[in-house]
Each structure stands twice: as structure tokens, then as C-alpha cells.
Amino acid sequence: MILKDGYNASADWDEIARDLHPVSVNDDPVLIRKRSRDFFWYSPLLNAQLRYCFGNLVALPGSADEMSRCLSTACKHVIPVILRGGGTGNYGQSVPLMGGLIIDTTGMSKIISIGDETICVESGALMADINAALLRHGREMAMYPSTQDMATIGGFVAGGSSGIGSVANGVLRDKGNIIQIKALSVEEEPREHVFNAEESLHVHHAWGINGAITQVTLRTVPARNWIGCMATFDSYQKCYAAGYALAESQKIGRKLCSTVDARIAEYFPRLKGHLREGMHLLLALVPKEDMPKFDRFIAGQGGNLDLAMTERQLKAANLPQLHEFAYNHTTLQILKADRSATYQQIGVRDASCDSDVAAVAEVLGDDVWPHHEFARVNGRILAFDLPIIWFSDERRLREIDSIYAEHGHHVADAHSFHIEGGGMKNADYRHLAWKKRLDPLGLLNPGKSRTWEKVRHLSASEIESMQPDDGK
């Protein structure tokens, strides 16, 4: 075996396919190309860097035993392994940078058990299916991303952070939301490790670099009859202030609360005729019983409630579900019309301060259009701006980042494929210590952690004892 950068440079993919038996494999070059992509093309910078990165073979395990077979085969042949759920990540998290075996987990989709306040599922289950199963028990997921129709729970836990429900129930990393994660190591004989609630942060948001998640147990909440609401405002500042007040409200239930600049709303053609034109938009999912209060609340904030429909009514009116205008779906609505747009991820300095939001908008200029999501993080309401940016070049993108930073906002760069490049900034040494334990050869998702190469020669406990700035 000839090793290059620690991987087998002379891998025989026919032999690997045979060794994977009885796991289904697919070597169709078109399918391999499709399974090598995610939504990195949201970023022109990532698009230039990642568009020609492809894997060599796709494996489709249907159970944890078959996943184990994939991992032991990868270990025997010393090949990179890329775990992939729905492939809806935005930063190339599931793109193979050095070729390798793509493990498509969507065949591992069993719902294992539904408890009074929990659900246990295989990692490849789609979140829309999980929610449908829960609904029959009068429950729903505490939060789910706007990609629930395509995205898996394993991908959400490994690559996501928050979503619809977070304004009420917190983000994934908040205590009590993830109850247990089971993951397999990449060794000739893979071992199962069970991470309890406290330990789940060791694998949560690790981008599949430190273990193959096979099973997840999550908290659920009572299902409610949610009404999709769209209210319009004549100024973005007023709209944002109403969004914050709703997010903080103790009296009105809500599982989604987003505000969208009027210029972005122009790109929602299917809503034409349903909303006042040229107005800023507040999107909310509100329980039916709270609608009279919500109606009064919107009027009190100086807005108009233009649309209020149940899921069924939206379908009957041939309108998309509300979440298709929220989170990164807002960006997608623009990208459907014009690929010269991109976005950024900004943590607002003080969510309660709508004048801050107005002040930074004044300085930013016409190529940046605001869109905010409100979420409860560790008990506090925070606001995240996912602005539309009309991309000219990297220099201007970084100038925009600096303007946000100078105003005290936190930039979580959406244009980096390194795990340390986004919201985390520093290496997460817990993630890397578990990588050493569960993936000693460093086969999982190579190239995604900048820090791994600096620490891979250390023991797991040495890595774990490092401090956030040690790797700089």
C-alpha cells in the first residue's frame, strides 16, 4: 500500500466494493458526483474551492451493523470516509476533500422508540418523517431545520445548530435537547460509544470528524395547531422590534420568529397578492389559541397581519410552508432568481437593541439586506442576522464582515470549509480528543479541521487538556 498524506494512494475501489459486501454500493460516476456536493454553492468562495472535489464510491448501509462493516473496510484500506445525510449543509461539511468512501446514511432511517417526552431514531431518519411519526403521538421535535424534508437527524446533530422551535425550546446544544448519541469508531473492529446528554457536545457539531453517529435520542414537545402568520411593517426597525418582542413574549406561543427586509420579500413571488407590497415582513408560527392575542400584538406594534393560515390552508392556496421563507430558505428564495447573491451569519450584539440593527444597516450600504432569526440560547433570546449580500468580490465581503465586527456583532463566517472557520473560531479540543479516541488514523472527513494536523500525534488526554488558543 502506498500512503500519501496518510491515505492509501493505490486504493483498489473494486476490491473495496467487494469487501463492503453485504452493504449496497454505487459506483455510478454521476451519483458519486451528486453525493459529493452539498449547498456550499451558496458561497462563491466555497464554490470556487470545492466544486471539483469528489469521492470515489458511495456505500449505503441499512443498519448499524452495515455501518460498522463500512468503517472497518475503510480502516483496512486506509481510505478517507465522509458521512453524509441529506447533504444540505452550507459549508461543504460533507464534501470529500481528498476523495474516499462516501457513506450515505439515509437507509438507516428506523424510528426505534417514542417515549412520553423523547424519541430514539437511527441517524439517517429524515426530520419530516420523525415529526410525522411524533404527530401521531401528539408530540413534535423541539426544533428542526427548515430543510426537514431532505435533512437527516444525524446530519442535524453533526452539522446543524438550531431551527424552527428554537425561539421557544433553545438550540441543540442547550441542556436537555439531545439526550443520547450512539457513535461508532473507525477501527478494524469498530466499537460503539454511547454519549449521554452531558457528553453529547463531544460529537454535536463535529461535522462527522470524530465518529459515525448511528442513533440519536432527543427531547420532544407537545404538538400544537400552528398557524403560519405573515405581518407587514413600513420600517425594518419596527419590524425587528416586533420580532424581538414576540420572541420574548410570555403570553403568545411561537415556534418561529423571523424578520425579512422588504427588498428580500420582493423575491417571494408566490406571496404576491397575499401581502402588502414593498413592506418589511415578520414571519411567525403561532398556536391557534393565541391568534387573537397575536392579532392585537401586531396592531400594537404598528404592523398589519396580512396572512394567517394553517398548514392545510397554505397547501390548498398553493403556498409554500412558512419555514420555506425562514432560516437559510430565505437565502434560497433569492438564489433561485439570482446566483450573484450570497449571505453571511452574524450574531447580533444585543438582540433587544433595534437601534443597533438600524445603525449598522446605515453604514453597510445597499448591497446588504437584513434578515433576522430569533432563538433562545441558554435561556436568553438572541438574534442572528443572515443578510443577503450582493457579492462583488472577497475584499468587499470582508469589508462587510469588518463593519459588523466594528459594531460589536459576531461574524460566524459562512465562507469557510474549516470547522474552526465558522462560529467556533477556536478549535474544539473535546471534538479532537474524541477524534483521537474514535478515529485514531484520522480517516473521517479529512481536511475539515485545521487544528487536527497539529495535534494528531498527541494522546487524547493531552489534546483534551489544551486551551482554546493553544492551536493558534
Ligand SMILES: Cc1cc2nc3c(=O)[nH]c(=O)nc-3n(C[C@H](O)[C@H](O)[C@H](O)COP(=O)(O)OP(=O)(O)OC[C@H]3O[C@@H](n4cnc5c(N)ncnc54)[C@H](O)[C@@H]3O)c2cc1C
Ligand atoms: C435551505 C437551507 C436551510 C437550512 N436551514 C437550517 C436551519 O434552519 N438550521 C440549521 O441548523 N441548519 C440549517 N441548514 C443547514 C443544514 O440543512 C442542516 O444543518 C441539516 O440538518 C443538515 O442535515 P443533513 O442530513 O443534510 O446533513 P449533511 O449535510 O449530509 O451533513 C452535515 C454534516 O454532518 C455530518 N454527518 C452526517 N451524518 C452523520 C452521521 N451519521 N454521523 C456523523 N456525522 C454525520 C457530515 O459529515 C457533515 O459534516 C440549512 C441549509 C439549507 C441549504
